[in-house]
Amino acid sequence: MAQTATLLKVLISSKQLEFEAERSDILNIMKSLPLLAADAAEEWSPEREPIEDVSVREARGCSIYIGLFGCIYSHPTVLEYEAAAQNPYREMLVYVRDCPHRDESLAAFLEKMKDPQNGHTLVTYRDWQSVRSRLEKHLWDAVGRMVEHLLRLGHPPVAMGSGGAMERRWQHEKQNLIDLGLPADRESAVQFAERLKQQMPP
Numbered sequence: 001m002a003q004t005a006t007l008l009k010v011l012i013s014s015k016q017l018e019f020e021a022e023r024s025d026i027l028n029i030m031k032s033l034p035l036l037a038a039d040a041a042e043e044w045s046p047e048r049e050p051i052e053d054v055s056v057r058e059a060r061g062c063s064i065y066i067g068l069f070g071c072i073y074s075h076p077t078v079l080e081y082e083a084a085a086q087n088p089y090r091e092m093l094v095y096v097r098d099c100p101h102r103d104e105s106l107a108a109f110l111e112k113m114k115d116p117q118n119g120h121t122l123v124t125y126r127d128w129q130s131v132r133s134r135l136e137k138h139l140w141d142a143v144g145r146m147v148e149h150l151l152r153l154g155h156p157p158v159a160m161g162s163g164g165a166m167e168r169r170w171q172h173e174k175q176n177l178i179d180l181g182l183p184a185d186r187e188s189a190v191q192f193a194e195r196l197k198q199q200m201p202p
Helices: 020-030 051-061 075-085 104-113 128-153 165-179 186-199
Strands: 008-013 036-039 064-069 091-097 121-125
Touching: 008 020, 008 051, 008 075, 008 128, 020 036, 020 064, 020 128, 051 075, 064 075, 064 128, 075 091, 091 128, 121 128, 128 165, 128 186
Parallel strands: 008 036, 008 064, 064 091, 091 121
Antiparallel strands: none
């Protein structure tokens, strides 16, 4: 069960050796961002359970997902993406580096991911610096969308009776937001949303 969070956890997902420089850079960028906490495998404590189980658990528990994809197919990275994408309210920021010889399995996976109905922020790039300059904005845009969802959580629908369709939809949305680590009760949700709005750049 997700707990009320004071930080929004941002999972950095990729094949580690292929994106070592990018991952390090994202971690450095995020050190100065309030209310956001980077979650990267480099910083995970050793676990007895298989690493793939740990990565899936972390993906299901993050608020925002950052995925980096390039030339090499990585099964753990795909599992993290699939686990994160199960929650329709999780913000998915995906960065695909150009590659002249991309693994066929990865190419097929990326084609499915590019479906605009997924609602992801998806950027294809050659030079990481071109992405770096936009990453912080992408993160705060994602936070802004989460604030909007969170504020709606504070205003349940007025239904004719309990158990109606509108109430069920609201309860489902509420549970999805709670699973992202957001506050569960209405008062805390509104307070947390206001705190996020104050920290976001104008």
